[in-house]
Amino acid sequence: MASSPFSLRLSPELKERLDAVAESEDRSASYVATKAIEAFLDARDAKERAIDAAFLEADKGVFVSSEAVDRWMESWGTDNELPMPEPDVFIDKSHR
Structure with missing residues (x-):
């Protein structure tokens, strides 16, 4: 899959945590950050689907x-x- 460059600013503490996880997982910080963003967006999408389902259920x-x-x-x-x-x-x- 193609990817696009993206830049973010992290606090020194967050960057340190990211680097520590990347090192412990033997992955790059970019990979870990990408997976974290993906997990956040997946969780947000799931929350939206749950809210929509709850509204449909409540409408009954x-x-x-x-x-x-x-x-x-x-x-x-x-x-x-x-x-x-x-x-x-x-x-x-x-x-x-």
Whole structure:
């Protein structure tokens, strides 16, 4: 894959950390920086997809109440641990 040159300014501390990782991985600092940027962008894209999916799910109008979640969480670690709660709040979106 072709690459394009890119320049950045790093604090001395960050450059030192980058160089240390590059040395321990037996890679160049450029390689480590490229992989770090790629991982950051991949995580950001995944976050955006998760947010979009959450909005689509919320648009269905089906939720679990905070009371049900509280009861469930309060049961954790007890002899009578409850199963994950089922939705108990249904919003009719046709009346908006």
